[in-house]
Amino acid sequence: MLKTFNDLADFSDEEIRALIDLANRLDAHPEPEALKGKVLSLLFLSPSLRTLASFQAAMVRLGGGSFVISPDMSIHGLESRHGIVMDGVAAEHIREAVPVIASYGNAIGIRAFAERKSLEDDMAEKEFRALTSLVDKPWINMESAMGHPCQNLADWKTLDDYSVPANGGKFVLSWAYHPKALPLAVPASTLYTAARRGMDVTVLRPEGFELPPSVMDKARTAAENAGGSVRESDDRREAMEGAHIIYAKSWSSTRHYGDRIADQKLRNELDDWCVDEPWFEPAAPDCRFMHCLPVRRGVVVADGVLDGPRSIVIHEARNRMLAQMAVLHQMMGDKA
Numbered sequence: 001m002l003k004t005f006n007d008l009a010d011f012s013d014e015e016i017r018a019l020i021d022l023a024n025r026l027d028a029h030p031e032p033e034a035l036k037g038k039v040l041s042l043l044f045l046s047p048s049l050r051t052l053a054s055f056q057a058a059m060v061r062l063g064g065g066s067f068v069i070s071p072d073m074s075i076h077g078l079e080s081r082h083g084i085v086m087d088g089v090a091a092e093h094i095r096e097a098v099p100v101i102a103s104y105g106n107a108i109g110i111r112a113f114a115e116r117k118s119l120e121d122d123m124a125e126k127e128f129r130a131l132t133s134l135v136d137k138p139w140i141n142m143e144s145a146m147g148h149p150c151q152n153l154a155d156w157k158t159l160d161d162y163s164v165p166a167n168g169g170k171f172v173l174s175w176a177y178h179p180k181a182l183p184l185a186v187p188a189s190t191l192y193t194a195a196r197r198g199m200d201v202t203v204l205r206p207e208g209f210e211l212p213p214s215v216m217d218k219a220r221t222a223a224e225n226a227g228g229s230v231r232e233s234d235d236r237r238e239a240m241e242g243a244h245i246i247y248a249k250s251w252s253s254t255r256h257y258g259d260r261i262a263d264q265k266l267r268n269e270l271d272d273w274c275v276d277e278p279w280f281e282p283a284a285p286d287c288r289f290m291h292c293l294p295v296r297r298g299v300v301v302a303d304g305v306l307d308g309p310r311s312i313v314i315h316e317a318r319n320r321m322l323a324q325m326a327v328l329h330q331m332m333g334d335k336a
């Protein structure tokens, strides 16, 4: 039985393959009673469209149910600070709220984005660990400071669906412009996923947006074990040479992590980092565009790419539901 789904690094190649095979099987041969009577608690401390909807859809398709709690609802204000005297706005502490929410379900999914105040704290998953330490049920990381395993599993399946070669496949993870500093969870865990799949991965990013050394090292080790490679570049043409996939994502400047003004100053010069058709000129002819969504049109990617045949973002987003159905089936199914 699957107790936690937190990081693809916790799973063997065989286990990842089994989850993807199960996702494919559940798509072709639905099991509408597999999770009959089972409940998934969903705690969203950060916003969502796909994760929120795909987990609920997944539970219904498997015969179970789910409920959602988020600060946007009419819940009591939630406090998370340790040792605080609660004489302010917040009327409830996560130390009670999280175990109560978990107690209503058979498993719980939690989303809490990076606080982006301290890179050290975010890299250590300080807030997410504080939340999951309050749970005595199987739990799923629905995106934490540094991880987004549901997206990673769906992306792996998407690469398989499009027959993108594992060994010998060229994957470009490209930074893209965005008006706001965004977390590192998707780029860090996507880099690991492509490397773990055995691909030749290039991180294309401007100076100041290097991913943390430990993130690069983890990916390099995974790539070496899987017959792939990991490199960095700030040269778009060189990075895109022969690429099969460009996966665009914006992320915070690691040079100025937690310093909004310095980050803004650096990124303001970089609004030409918007993926457009000329980027693909040196790439493989059928090079595809991936993005986890939501994506800002005309900012991260040009309409022509997003609306054209290169884009596989809708298939990628649907795979979220199928990948999560496999995880839920393994976590809560009677045969789990």
Ligand code: CP
Binding pocket: 047, 048, 049, 050, 051, 052, 143, 151, 292, 293, 294
């Ligand atoms: N990709 C993703 O996690 O989308 P949401 O933020 O909409 O859930």
